[in-house]
Amino acid sequence: MFLIRPSTSSPLNSSAHFVPPRPLPRPVRGKMLLLRSHRLLSSTSAFLSSYKAAIKTSRLAPLGLRAMAAYSAAAASPSRLLLRQLFEKESSTYTYLLADLAHPDKPAVLVDPVDKTVDRDTNLVKELGLKLIYAMNTHVHADHVTGTGLIKKKMPGVKSVISKASTAQADHLVDHADKIYFGGLFLEVRATPGHTVGCVTYVTGDGPDQPHPRIAFTGDTLLIHGCGRTDFQFTENYSRPSQIFTLPKDTLIYPAHDYKGFTVSTVGEELLYNPRLTKDEETFKSIMEDLKLTYPKMIDIAVPANMACGLQDATTKS
Numbered sequence: 001m002f003l004i005r006p007s008t009s010s011p012l013n014s015s016a017h018f019v020p021p022r023p024l025p026r027p028v029r030g031k032m033l034l035l036r037s038h039r040l041l042s043s044t045s046a047f048l049s050s051y052k053a054a055i056k057t058s059r060l061a062p063l064g065l066r067a068m069a070a071y072s073a074a075a076a077s078p079s080r081l082l083l084r085q086l087f088e089k090e091s092s093t094y095t096y097l098l099a100d101l102a103h104p105d106k107p108a109v110l111v112d113p114v115d116k117t118v119d120r121d122t123n124l125v126k127e128l129g130l131k132l133i134y135a136m137n138t139h140v141h142a143d144h145v146t147g148t149g150l151i152k153k154k155m156p157g158v159k160s161v162i163s164k165a166s167t168a169q170a171d172h173l174v175d176h177a178d179k180i181y182f183g184g185l186f187l188e189v190r191a192t193p194g195h196t197v198g199c200v201t202y203v204t205g206d207g208p209d210q211p212h213p214r215i216a217f218t219g220d221t222l223l224i225h226g227c228g229r230t231d232f233q234f235t236e237n238y239s240r241p242s243q244i245f246t247l248p249k250d251t252l253i254y255p256a257h258d259y260k261g262f263t264v265s266t267v268g269e270e271l272l273y274n275p276r277l278t279k280d281e282e283t284f285k286s287i288m289e290d291l292k293l294t295y296p297k298m299i300d301i302a303v304p305a306n307m308a309c310g311l312q313d314a315t316t317k318s
C-alpha cells in the first residue's frame with residue numbers, strides 16, 4: 001500500500017497528505033467494478049433538511065418558487081467542499097476543481113486538467129483564494145495533453161498524481177485504496193481498469209466530515225450513459241464495475257468527458273440506464289467491438305506527453 005506523508009519542509013505539510021488506507025472491498029473476480037454543471041456545491045444533509053423544512057412551512061411561497069429557492073440555497077450554501085466542473089470544448093473534457101473551504105489554507109486539487117485551459121483553471125484557483133496542492137489524472141489520456149506540466153511550472157509546489165498501474169511518471173504514484181488528503185477532506189483511489197489498465201476513480205471520503213452524497217470522479221471508466229473505449233488497452237472484467245456500482249446509489253458521478261450534453265449522473269441512474277456497463281461481459285465486448293470509433297486526433301502527441309505527467313523536464317534530462 002502506497003503512502004506519502006510530506007516532509008516537514010514540504011509546502012503541503014499542513015494541508016495534504018496520503019495516509020495508510022484501510023483496504024477497500026476488492027470486487028469479485030469476473031465483475032470488475034469500479035460529479036454538476038457549474039457550481040454544484042455539496043451541502044450537508046443537515047443544512048438541506050433544515051432548509052427544506054423552512055421552505056415547506058412557508059405559506060407565502062408558491063410550489064415552484066419553493067423548489068427553486070431550495071435549489072439556489074443549496075448551490076449558494078457555505079458548504080465545506082467547493083466543487084467546480086470545468087469544460088474544455090475541443091476534447092469535450094471535464095476538469096474538476098475541489099477545495100476544503102473549512103481549512104485555513106483552502107487546499108485544492110484539480111482532477112484531469114487540460115493543457116489548453118490551464119490559464120483559466122489557475123486563474124480561478126487564485127480568484128477563489130485557494131492553494132492548489134495536487135494536479136491529478138484519472139489515467140493517461142489519449143485525446144488531450146494533461147495540464148499538470150504547465151500547472152507545475154506556473155504554481156511551483158503543486159504535485160502531480162497518477163496511478164502506479166498507469167506506468168506513467170508523476171510526483172506521486174497512487175494505488176487502489178490510497179487516500180489523498182486536501183485539508184480535512186480526502187479522495188479515495190479505486191482501481192477501475194477497462195478503458196486503460198491504469199484507470200482509477202477518485203471517490204470522496206465516507207464519514208461525517210466528508211461530503212454527502214459521495215462523489216465519484218470516474219475519468220473515462222464510466223461516462224454518463226456510456227463508458228470509455230476499449231480498443232487501446234482492453235482489460236477483462238470491465239462491465240458492471242463493482243468499485244463504482246457498489247457505491248451508494250445517490251453517489252454523484254462526474255466523468256472526464258461528455259459528448260452528449262450530460263453533466264452529472266448518479267450510481268443509481270447508471271445502474272438502470274447505462275447501456276454498456278450494465279451488460280454481461282460477452283454482450284459488453286460485442287457492443288464495444290461494434291463501436292468503430294475513429295482514433296483520437298491527438299493520440300500520438302498526447303500519450304507520450306501524458307506518460308510524463310508533469311515531469312516532462314525530468315524526462316528530457318534523463
Ligand SMILES: N[C@@H](CCC(=O)N[C@@H](CSS)C(=O)NCC(=O)O)C(=O)O
Pocket residue numbers: 091141142143195220226227228229230257259293294295296297298
Ligand atoms: N473524437 C475524439 C475522441 C473521442 C473518443 O474516442 N473518446 C474516448 C475518450 S478520450 S480517449 C472514448 O472512450 N469514447 C467513448 C465513446 O463512446 O465515445 C478525438 O478525436 O479526440
